[in-house]
Amino acid sequence: MELPSPSDVQVPTLGACTVPSPLPMAEDGFIDEGDRVLLFSSTRPLQPFLQSGREPPAFEMAGPRRKIFFDPKKLTCGIVTCGGLCPGLNDVIRSIVLTLRHGYGVQRILGFRYGYLGLTGKSSDPPLELTLELISTIHERGGTLLGSSRGPQDISEMVDTLVRQNVGILFTIGGDGTLRGASAICQEITRRQLSIAVIGVPKTIDNDLDWTMRSFGFTTAVSEARESIYAAHTEAVGAYNGIGLVKLMGRHSGFISAHASLASGDVNFCLVPEVPFSLHGEKGFLAALERRLGQRRHAVVVVAEGAGQDILQDPAHQEQDASGNLRLKDVGVFLRDQIGLHFRERGIETTVKYIDPSYTIRSLPAGALDSEFCLMLGQHAAHAGMAGKTDLVVGLWNQNFTYIPISLSVARTKKIDPRSDLWQRVLETTGQPASMPG
Template sequence: MALAPMDYAGSISSGQKYLGGFGLPTSSRLQWVGYDMKSRTYQLVARAMSVDQPQLDFSNPDWKKQFQEDFNKRFSLPHLRDVIDVEPRPTTFSLKSRTPLENVNGTMQESWNGYVNDDDRALLKVIKFASPTSAGADCIDPDCSWIEQWVHRAGPRKQIYFEPQYVKAGIVSCGGLCPGLNDVIRQIVLTLEKYGVKNIVGIQHGFRGFFEDHLSEVPESLAVVQTFQTLLTVFRQARRLDMLFVLGGNGTHAGANAIHDECRKRKLQVSIVCVPKTIDNDILLMDKTFGFDTAVEAAQRAINSAYIEAHSAFHGIGLVKLMGRSSGFITMHASLSSGQVDICLIPEVPFTLDGPNGVLRHLEHLIETKGFALVCVAEGAGQEYFQKSNATDASGNMVLSDIGVHLQQKIKSRFKDIGVHSDVKYIDPTYMLRAVRANASDAILCTVLGQNAVHGAFVGFSGITTGVCNTHNVYLPIPEVIKSTRFVDPNSRMWHRCLTSTGQPDFH
């Protein structure tokens, strides 16, 4: 039986994240979710996530086979054939070359064999850890046994399960802006047209756009998840959609999966495919999400400006607040790539402001030795210093207190108290990061994701998302990527590299 999510706390190294650690039932996987903010200690809080896998007995010689069978079941992709009787037909997505290609034997061929086979797979994990104490080790058992975990490769197939001339496809984006959003939508439209789809519509204002005629009747506080069944009726009867492409983060993926489940219950030939859209790069199992590289690049301009301001002032202190509600990937990567940051603060790693080992004391040291300093903080860091509020925004996210302003005030107050002059330069470039054009790297990623989303829909998959895993383009079942938010692992090599670059101590 699957476990309900439960929290456990205890001192844990990255290598102790194997099954059975801390007395957890072996049917659960430990996933790193953060530190215990209340106790201000470096105790890892682990969550026993429900993964619907059988209880494993490591003394059983067949436990690896049992684990692999369960993994294959969880990562199998839902298909229209599972619920309705539908026959495949030859694809209308042509890969014919403009000029004949030459075979190895010298003869000419008319087309390039560029289709993906249904049995193609990519490895979910590629590192074989030798020890649980290895940096970033994610082990299944205490011996870090290697088990191949394969996921489905993305791309066009030779057979499809829709007749393009009769398809009506819809595209909906939920949440905030993200660099590359238009690029993804453009590629979805272009690829649909390449298949021969003529009826393509965009849904405005997220999931609420399905209720456009009755928008005023939907209360602002009404959770989207409460309206999925009605939403399905609307887009099947009024919209009459056969494919729905959903762009968004974890919450949006959960909504898309609920629509997919309802479609399966009603045995409808509707394909629901997601494209992860989160600038914070906090989607599980994926290398990165589109817009992240652009955001890090845009953050460089803010960091460089703060550096120049701080370096040019007498006892200047540059303070930059970057995006990252729960995950500090943007702040970590921006700090690491700039080479100018002295202190990097992220939500996953708590810090003490006061005291001999606090942030403020280290700032004093930097002013004494360097004459200036640069601090980079994620918006979700240090929330334990504020009174907890139950307020939420329009998307249901907890409203965060402004750690940037708080740090600015604390720094000014501290240096005033010790009688040392300071000149704090505070920069918040949040909207500069969101509303910029995607750079070359993200533009290419958006192209691949948009095209693969359409390929996945035409091949008959539904309830899936597309992304990059270990540099390979894959399809993943939505439930596997929304089990939790992806966080920076303080035991990872990347965080260690960031600490080496900044030279900051442990603030506790």
């Protein structure tokens, strides 16, 4: 693993903090600026640093500071949600508002509608005044109170809106595209020499953001995915040569599929983007599936949406979505059809039941663990903004909340390492071949 340099983990600030924090807490409850969270969780990687006298790499610890940058009485804050829906969006919005209002006494908090589009001024929907009454029960519902959208917008127009609305802190809740947009907004703010902080809260249900152990919505997604796997297993064992096929979210990373497979214990094949496979040939997936049916007369297959794209995609005719991402081909439908064709050609009777719960999962309210997690993310985002920190994302590392520069968090996508303990546990649980080449 390539380690970040000291400059890579340095979080920008708007200036010196001179305003005493109004938070009602004991003196030892505040976080010192020098508090850090080590990147390492074991002692062996630390030895070279200890022997050479160098300071090991570490992230800035999240939390409230004794002195803050903004005067809460004069401050306006803004919140925007971008990208696809995810369980917990409303929980994060509510947490930020509650912390700003109850903890710091900020009176004016605006919610910009439909993602970055609402920041450009092109939308006919004015910002919502996020009062305590308005956000009181939104955590009980899925989706986002503010609406969302995809795709880039004019950076200069968005900063113009922040200036016009006198916004001092902008909270952006979204995935890597949203965070890159937030960092671009920071650059324009710096160019104009404005005192506006931009704080990112990572929203990626796939749990694929680097340098953070967990993103909100992921736990809820795994829990609900397990219910779909249970249904697929029930259908499979109820039929002669029954096959239950479940497609789950995961464009580049198969964490939902892997953890849901482990949680269910009923999956026989877990196909993820990080581990290529072939359909045909003696060692391919279809042959392995046929052997499984011959042994047990049923099988459950879980596939992440980004798996097998090397088989489906035509390099000469690739399309992109509104966010500039490769438009994925539907691997679930493809596998369903290929499985049916394979066994028909061999004269083997099978029954295939296909389940795609993706949009059902995305629109759910957050589960208990995610709700608590969202609450803490929102609180730490508010603490960061009030302290004048900017161009950062709130993360979780080694069981501590941290502040990570956006540039570091989006530099690469977190993926399953096929050599990791996680993937080894998947192989042991499913019994699938370690590789399925053609």
